[in-house]
Amino acid sequence: MKRFDNIVIGFGKGGKTLAAKLSKEGQSVALLERSDRMFGGTCINVACIPTKSLENSARLSDDMGGGFDARAERYREAVERKRELTASLRQKNYAKMEAAGVAVLVGAASFTGAHTVRLDLPDGQSEELYGERIFINTGARPFIPPIDGLLDSRYSYTSEQMMELDELPKRLMILGGGYIGMEFASIFCNFGSKVTVVQDGDAFLPREDTEIAEAVLESLEKRGVRVLRGTKTKSVRDAGGHADILLDTPAGEERLEAEAILIATGRRPELSGLYPEAAGIELTERGAVKVDEHLRTSVPHIFAMGDVAGGLQFTYISLDDSRIVASAVLGDGARTTENRGAVPYSVFLDPPFSRVGLSEAEAVKQGYTVKIARLPVAAIPKSQVLRKPDGLLKAVVDAETGHILGAHLFCVESYEMINQIKLAMDADLPYTVLRDAIYTHPTMSEAFNDLFAALA
Structure with missing residues (x-):
């Protein structure tokens, strides 16, 4: 041994x-x-x-x-x-x-x-x-839901298998409306696939701020992604070069054909x-x-x-x-899961969505009196330079202390910007530090000047 x-x-x-x-x-x-x-x-x-x-x-x-x-x-x-x-x-x-x-x-x-x-x-x-x-x-590992015929279909793929496809599917059905599903929807939509997302729940991105979720949905639909909410997948059958999928939608049964089915129902x-x-x-x-x-x-x-x-x-x-x-x-065991602070994350859509901390609803539920800052991305010069004007910035601030409770950035380069918010939150800095900072121009980060100026 x-x-x-x-x-x-x-x-x-x-x-x-x-x-x-x-x-x-x-x-x-x-x-x-x-x-x-x-x-x-x-x-x-x-x-x-x-x-x-x-x-x-x-x-x-x-x-x-x-x-x-x-x-x-x-x-x-x-x-x-x-x-x-x-x-x-x-x-x-x-x-x-x-x-x-x-x-x-x-x-x-x-x-x-x-x-x-x-x-x-x-x-x-x-x-x-x-x-x-x-x-x-x-x-x-990926979770595979017990749907009739799903595992037997030669057109069903986990996210890991999906990335190994040699040929681009003309039609892609994504089973699951979570973060993994949304990233793949954005990727394959940009490559030219016709993408349909099917999710059980009625709410789109239910864990996210309602305004931001609506902005993400609008952006995806504008790019041609179809999102079916409150819809159950009843069965999958292979039929001559594609999968035949039977759906139970709020409007009744519907049949969908796809050359690939991405199983994105969690891990x-x-x-x-x-x-x-x-x-x-x-x-x-x-x-x-x-x-x-x-x-x-x-x-x-x-x-x-x-x-x-x-x-x-x-x-x-x-x-x-x-x-x-x-x-x-x-060491001394001082570092724990309880003291690592708020955790930022990004969903790499086009444009990407990034978040750290509480949503407006969560902050109110926890008893905070809040001030809300909003800024349409189209108002940021760099977004126009990059030809990516879609999106919305939203920040939640403690009205009593001026500390940032959370931020939701649905915009190009948000995955870089969110780390500045995280740093300010961990350092217990008031929002005015970001509001009054000097940023290079043109950049997406300089949007914090205008975003937080709305709270004055």
């Missing part, structure tokens, strides 16, 4: 960052990954990086215009560029671990005890590993084959690993990071989780 000070299960952002840090401290570390095509984790292989690569290519393709055939050719080129990018990043991630002295082992891991893990190797052999501490960073913690119960690890009701504020599981020497721990599914949360765990095992 091979013995290590630390075993990290999963080559994701949190796992690889922690592994390198522990190795730098002189501790032995084994980093286990099920597939050599997942070195670096979900983000660089099947999520953030490849989707943003495709999003960038799709936006450029839309600017170039042309018919479906021309766009389809640009789509094929974009997929190949995406593959080259992810392959390069996989190799770089492996090289970094090797240089850090981390032992990268490929195989399927499963707990056999509180300190022991069996690793089933690609050649059919297996070996037992012992770890003084064990860290779980296995991510999440669940990935624990298949890991057998956490063999180590005495407790799970939550939703199937995530149960952790405390230090990300420690019910077994004191076992920790969980990233999506598998049931928190927000962002790679930078996994990164911050690694800091929290490092604080617990190498």
